[in-house]
Amino acid sequence: MVKKILNQIGRDIRFRDKIEHIETLPSREGTYQKVENLPPNIQNYLENNGIKLYQHQSQAFELLRKKENVLITTPTASGKTLAFNLPIMEELGDDKSTALYIYPAKALANDQWEVLKDLEKELGLDLKPFIYDGDTPKSDRPYIKRHSRLVLTNPYELHLILYWHHQWARFYRNLKFVVIDEAHQYRGVFGSNVAFLIRRLRRICKYYGSDPQFILSSATLANHQEFSQKLVGKPFQVVTQDTSPRGEKHFILYNPYKKKSDLSVHQETQNLFLYFILHELQTLCFTVSRKMAELIAMWSKKEIDLRKPKLTEKITAYRAGYLASERRLIEEKLRNQELIGVTTTNALELGINIGSLDAVIISGYPGTMISTWQQAGRSGRRKNDSLVVLLAFQNALDQYFMKNPHFFFDKPHENAIIDLHNPHIIQGHLLCAIHELPLTKKELEEYFYGDPLLLEEAERDGLIRNNLHKWMYIAGDNPAFKHGLDEISSDIFRVMHSGRLLERMERSQAYREAHEGAVLINQGETYTVESFDNKKRIINVARRSVDYHTQVLKEVDIKVLEKIENRQIGGLKVHFGVLEVREDFHKYKLLNYRKVLGTYPLDLPPLKFETRGMWFTLPSHLKEVLEEKFTGDDIFAGGLHGTEHALIALFPLHVMCDRMDIGGLSTPYHPDTQAPTIFIYDAHKGGIGLAEKAIQVFEELIKSTRDLITTCNCKEGCPSCIYSPKCGNENRPLHKKATSYILKKMMQEAESGQLKEVIGEYQKPVKVKPMAATAGSESYIEFDSVDKLKCRSLELMESEKLDEALFLVDNALDMQPESWELLKIKGQLLDLKGDSAQGVEYLSKALQLKPSNLQLSYLLSIALYHSGEYLEAKLNLLDIIKKDPQFYNAWYLLGVILQSQGDIPGAIQYFSRVLTLNPDHEQASDSLRKLL
Template identity: 50%
Template sequence: MITDILTYFKNKKWFRDRIEHIEEIPPRHARYTTEDVKLPQPLSRYLKEHHIKLYTHQYEALKHVRNNENVIITTPTASGKTLSFTLPVLEDLTNNKQDTALYIYPTKALANDQLKSLLNIDKEYDLEIYPEKYDGDTPKSKRPEIKRKSRLVITNPYELHLILPWHKQWQRFFENIKYIIIDEAHQYRGVFGSNMAFLIRRLKRICKYYGSNPQFIISTATLANPVEFSEKLTGLKFKIVDNNGSPSGKKYFMFFNPYALESKKKPSIHQDTLKLFNTYLKNDLQTICFEISRKMAEVIALRAKDRLKSEKPELCNKITAYRAGYTVDERKKIEDDLKSGKIKGIVTTNALELGINIGSLDSVIISGYPGTLISTWQQAGRAGRRNQESIITMLAFENPLDQYFMKHPEVFFNKTHEHAIIDLNNQQILRGHLKCAAYEIPLKLGEIESFGFDDEGIVIDEISDLETEGIVKYKDNQWVYNDIELLKQDKSPNFEVNLSDVRSEPYKVFNDHKFLEEMSEKQAFREAHENAVLIHNGETYLVRKLDIQERRVYVKKKNLNYYTQALKEVDVKLLKKEKEENIGDIKLSYGSLNVTEKYDRYNTITFSKISSSKKLNLPPLNFKTKGFWFTIPYDIRQHLEETLVTSEKFKDVFMGCLQGVENVMLSVAPFHVMCDTYDLGGVTKNMHEDTLNATIFIYDGFEGGVGLTNKAYKLFKDIVKMSYELVRDCDCDNGCPACIYSSQQQSDDKHLNKEGTLIILKHLYEIISNN
């Protein structure tokens, strides 16, 4: 079936011209354990009645857990990771009727999915575990019974963060806790990951307070640094299980580029996605299509139905969208219909990327590179039953990274997965969790070191500052929470700590009196300044007022045919150089920076053209962070001055060339350190006061830094190489969104110069290649 459709594509010019590459991924045969597993009788019966034989990696995980070792399981999507960690937990809870276990999932949908299967096993085999989900949706009437009776509780980080101050109500559970399961752990990276690492340390303190010492089982997609990641996340040593024994059919991974051809009609990734989606459905391939936004998921599903009305009307009722915002019942019905085959085509956001059980499909469409290799392979893993062939199609946006992959598929398919970054030295994040910890249980001197896995004396410094400010008080050889104002209001500091952000208090967006969403301060300045067009759930709103003092945004719903784009000026000052190396004539440094970002104007854009540009009156955002910077050797500047023929002033041309280099590096760096493009910032100076040279800075876009540019500093040569190849291989003449234009679209690109950018990158590449 798959080979037929590939032949069809090759014979049709429209498809053939847009196919950049097809990678054949060979089938993988199952490898089962030959050991006698020796499980409790109810679990042996469960495996037998459901025709389950353990794969080698599942048995390996079971052995490690039985040996009282912490385990990280890192195998691909649909490899049976859930059984790998659930089987040892159920074995222990069956044999030891007091033991308890905590499952932590990043989303409520995953928690719901896991609960259903655990409830079925518990009831069918009379295990008396009483699994339950405990989160914001749990009815108040049901909560006391869960605390009293449940031996397996499923929750999410946000709920756990609020539970910990009430640990006395959970005394039975914490006294007997044997296992803590962290599933889909690759979601915990950057700011969220750093917050999660401190949350886990607070959880461990409470377990220790009640006399328990639980084992950790972590399940994650494939990472470049799984052991380092698991140890930073928990502060414990781990055994790794990564030798996958599960089967997979042959896969064809196709790179499809809507921008491969010059066309009078502007190419559209969304139109091409729609055409591919319908083609697969008409050829009887059950297909899931991943879209970048809720709005596009709905639009593609709707248009697919419209277009199939005349050609294949019987398919119209077998197509649906799926996204956040649907009710639990709506989602569950869609998931069940997909599993049973009633639904042939589904268009979704990354809501179905994670491990919700929907079975395996024939075809996956990924409309635009999702931002990380991990997400891409998670989505691709939705295709391919055990021995059945499947096809994955990734379409490219007209941005630098997507287009780079189209030209360099070998990098995509040969690259090890990204590093998941957790930074335990962010003082802002650490400070919040130390306050929470002291509120939960007084902090003792001997235990505070566990808050800094690789700290540099930062923990004791923060405790001292909190003591000086009167937030904690030292008495009886321990620090006791002492924030009088919050205690008067009967508030815990947990409500002040936002797990998804460094600066805790978010901006709230309101349409009249209806609350819409929360956003960080930087996002508010970027997307919700006065007269900005804000898009929420596919609807457009005009921002009437940004109230900085009250941290509120007031909007009005309007149908608008334009969008806005804020531009910023950045200034950076060097505070402390922590690392430095000379690579030929390039001086590469890393350290602490003071960054000032000022959003000073915005463009109104109609049909891809700037229709107006207006000033903004916003205060500058000032924060201390970490970053790397490098100087441009003087002979490169000299070569540019001699080579480039232009009517513009050389100072402007040179800045445009440097800006091009910065833009490209900001586009490709997320590929190496697994982050969103907005997690990084950059600034270019043709003569910086601290370096006395032309210098490019790349910095973490968060207060205190979260370790992203520390990893990028180590991978500097890889980032330069990819940047050079990207610009060199782009077919445009003068620069375009696929190469040197800003991926963040927040800088003024009027002096950009592709020829000069390429000259600089070529020189940099030659220097790093020879050193």
Template identity: 50%
Template sequence: MTQEILTYFQNKKYFRDRIEHIEEIPPRRARYSIEDPNLPAALSDYLDKNNIKLYTHQYKTLQSVRSGENVCITTPTSSGKTLSFTLPVLEDLTLNENDTALYLYPTKALANDQLKSILKVDEECELEINPAKYDGDTPKSERPKIKQTSRLILTNPYELHLILPWHKQWERFFRNLKYIIIDEAHQYRGVFGSNMALLIRRLKRICKFYGSDPQFIVSTATLANPQEFSEKLTGLNFKIIDENGAPSGRKYFIFYNPYKVASKNPSIHTDTQKLFKTYIENDMQTICFEISRKMAEVVALRSKKELQNTNLKLANQITAYRAGYTVDERKKIEDDLKNGKIRGIVTTNALELGINIGSLDSVMIAGYPGTLISTWQQAGRAGRKNQESIITLLAFQNPLDQYFMKHPKVFFNKTHEHAIIDLNNREILRGHLKCAAYENPIRYDEIENFGFDDEGVVFDEISDLEMEGILKYTHDVWKYDDEKLLKQDKTPNFEVNLSDVRSEPYKVFNGHQFLEEMSEKQAFREAHENAVLIHNGDTYLVREMDIANKRIYVKKVDLDYYTQALKEIDVKIVREEKNQKFNDITLSYGKLNVKEKYDRFNTIHYSKISSSKKLNLPPLNFKTQGFWFTIPYDIKEELKHEMGNTNIKFNDMFMGAMQGVVNIMLSVSPFHVMCDTYDLGGVTKNMHESTLNATIFIYDAFEDGVGLTKKAFKLFKDIIKMSYEMIHDCECSDGCPACIYTSQQQTDDKNLNKKATEFILKRLYEITKDA
């Protein structure tokens, strides 16, 4: 089947002309353990009955957990990680009738799916563990019984964050807690990861209070730094299990570029639909990952319509799948997909995680998902065991997608990214210290357990909270001030947003209907007055932005234009902590003060700016981390000579060239440090007051920073190399969205100049590569 479709693509000019590369990934044979696992009779019989033999990494995990070690399993998707950590947990709970276990999943859907598997084992083996899911969807009538009888509970970080203040109701569970499992742990990175790390430390405090000291089992996709990551996440030492004994079939990985051929209206969405339909018509069960809910629905709907006239049965076997569907709807789709009743499904990353949907013939990924981890997680949905499969990565017309199309070896040879967790964000620490004190008074000897490089920072934050009257020092402990609590209408746990640094979100309303929440920065960027806000594929016009009460009021309107806010950025160097010299280039890293002022917005109609209006928003000021480097005077003079006489003022050209460098670096850096483009900010200064030179700044776009640019500082040479290759390989003449133009950064791009940008990047590359 796979060979026939590959031959069809090679013979069909439309597809052949757009295929940049096909990588053949050889099959991998299963490696089973030959050791007897010596499991309790009920579990042993279950494995025999279901014809399950343990892979080498599953047996190794079993032995490591039995010996009392904290274990981090870092193997590819579909390698049987769930059985790896569930088997030793069920063994212990079978042998020790009081022990309990807590499973943490990043999403409710994943917890629902895993619960089904555990319930099946519990029922067939008559273990009487009473596994249960506990989250916001759990009926109130069932909650008391779960707290009293369940020995294995599945939940998510958001629910745990709200459970901890009520730990006395969970005394039985916490007193006997033997295992904490953190599944799909690679999701906890950046701001979410830093919050999760402090949430885990709060959980450990509660366990210690009740006399338990649980083992941790962390399960994650393949990472470059599993040891560092798991230790920062939990504050404990870990045994790493990274060998993979699971089999997989031969895979053909296609790089497909809709923009390779000059055509009137190239479109990734049109080509996604063509390929999706082609795979399904050739009897390949296919999952297509889209970047947005709207496009998932659109591609599924258009594919169904096209097939209704030619193959009605097949048309009825296509569906979309995304967040927002009811639990029953999602469950039916998952079951139908697993049973083969659905032949084609278009989804967001909602099905990227380990929900069991069986094995597929084809995976389509419409646009690079942002990280190699996500790409391989999605690709791993096809071709389990000995089954051949095809993965198709379609490129958007943005710099990183187009770079991979031209440099497939970089993609396939690149080790997986580092997952960054920074424990030194004082703003995040402050929120969790308030929560911890509210849950249980903080003792002085607990300060080191909060994981900061400098324990003095923790003490300083506690002292500040005491000075502000939030914490009260009494009987040798800091406790949350009861009088302060009475003045508030919510506990500190409701003030801390695990997905953001600045905790209080803006709420968006259409009349009395609540639509969504967003961070302050996103609100200023996308939901200022007269902005066009897109929600679930519908367009809304922002009527009012109430900054004092953090509320946004919108009206649903059909619009054929969109808006883009523009900002001015000012940056001051607070403290240089590291520096490195590359001949005349000085690269530095340290603390920065950033002021972002959204001062106007453009209305864009059919890709053209139709109007530009002023905004009256207060500036966003924050302290952060970042790196900066100078452009030597010699390069500036060489550029002036290189460009010769033009009608463009040289200073405008030079600033446009520097802005092009920033745009490309902001596109490239997420590949190296595993983050979203919006997690970083950048600005150029023709003559900065501290460096007395032309300077480019790249910074973490969060209060106090989360360690992203700290990692990027170390990889500066790699980032410059990739940036130069990206612009050098782009076939456009004057700059395009595949090189220097970007929709991510809200800065004025009117002076962008491809030739000047390429010249600067070439010189930077030549200087740094020889250093």
């Protein structure tokens, strides 16, 4: 079935021209290996369930028996969970031993809790497994602390309860294993915080006399040894080889921007999702937001209800925000194949058990290769063939993969970055650790790589004191509540809606996204910032639906404070060190798409922070070379600026991070370097290790960036290459040719030292001609009333004298501006004249005044179709048919739209329905005859 669908997609006129590449990943047989001397209960469990252990599972089992710390880093659905659960169960045969499982998401903890309860029952153990998090009822907590031998939690809860370790003395004293599942999630600011949280946990375990083994379960990483060592602070043995069986997987790279199209990437996503469902492939569709997950599910249900009604109830959305019981029901229905199509955010990316799916659609590159393969791994578990489609957005990273499929499929895995040297992160965890237990100088060095100078400020502020060579916490609060795991700074703003906390933001994010007047998106909902209290750090927002967004503008200044490292890459010298960054957010723009509606000043104090960054200089004579070769304004500055943008755009290709984690500055002259300079820095106070890692992969970064620029077909720069969505200078100046030349020269230096769419054979349908209203009397000569003007304008419209008709209806609207009939006529006239977008505006106004008029709604659908708003037209028509299934012209226009998009089977179905309702419909008959 999967191969048949793959062949059909390759021939289908809607999809074929946008397929950049199809990669077939071959099937593979599994390799199995027994574990010797298994306890009878585990041996029986395996035999009763028909389970044979894969070689990598047995390898992990034996390493854990040898008391090693183990990192299992194999792909999705390779059996990582069983690989560590069984050896843990063997050890927990001792009726005192305990284990702690840490998950990054509550849904995953809930899923694994069910697995562990079943395992406990089948193995005949008494573990009393429980989840302990913010949702755990207070009445259950004392029992869990006294009796549970297996506790599942998350880092946020552990961060808050470590202080209460004396209530968990039994548990910590007997702790044999700590499992950190989905460990690759712990990177950047969050990962660096969790690394110190784990050190605090190890310190408490040592206090109670235990030294647990650590088990990390992770997607494949490039720096797995470095990563595991930094996260936990102990050496690890690594299991990397996947020996599980795999079915053939067909991976399509699909580029909506390869050919000019009237469809958005979200409409393309919905078309593919619908196509798979109509062919009864069980499909999971990953989207960029909660709102889009809901919309694609809603659009698809409306259309499927007309074409295959039996499937309508088998489509749903899944996202965070649903009740836990609702999510579990959807998961169960996916496993049991009661659902055929589910749209989701990355909430289903993690290892929740949802069974084997036929297809996965990934709408937009998720930001990391790890997430991409995690999502792709949701299809074709075990030996089933499967299909994956990655749709590209119009940004540099997505488009790079489309143009360089070999890089996508052959790319080495990413580096997950944890930074253990950020003083602001260390200080927060030091205060938490001292609050939990008095801290010695030896512990400061062992767990926190610390210098006593880090604690001087806390001593001056009266938070701690040194007593008999131990630091003790003397303030009356819990520092864990002040220091969040997702943050570096304690300078936190609270975003409030109607007195309720919506979210927390560090100052830099608040300036960027929640300044006064900003449009803020939270969980798919739109809010506008009503007030920004800089002293109290409170931002008040109101929920509003607006047709614009905001973009903040800033000026950046950088000082080099300290050079830590120089690296000579061929003829190119790259520096790394400590920088002082000053960001002045001075104004913001209101935009409707790219149209600027207004620019407004901001009165915010500048941000100033120390961080770590890399920089390199270019020869000054390059300016003259570029100005001789190319024409335009600000050629040199535009080339530098474009180079900075493009390097930052592809930075996450080599170092796992979000684009917002990185800042940059380019300048034709910098006083500290006395040369043209480009800076790339960690956009977090103190730095988080990203720029430092970038020096190690800088040659690869230059090459991929150069490839990006040369393969982009635009002439002057676009969002797919050198435009940046977060540029504080309005993407000015930029010069694509100068950018390409600079990157070419950089690559030469680095290497010098070795260190509307074409339909094909189908004709586009002719524009649908709107049904003219009754012309009225032909005897009017003088137009001294609205009725006379209206009637004469209809006559002129029928005679195709559109300009004259429009002149008359405008006169009539001057007299009756709220007449829905006049608004309707003007909308029709504008549509017929070719100004369909304006026609939509007037017909929409008319429909607001007369919402129950189906004929008016139909005319709006025609104008929407003419203006290229196919999805809106389809949704409008589906609503008409729902209210009046006999409205055959609505069925006909649906067929026309599907034909224009290349969906010939759907068009045939709708044209046939028209002839069932009205056998004399000539247009439907002609259209059907041509298609058949």
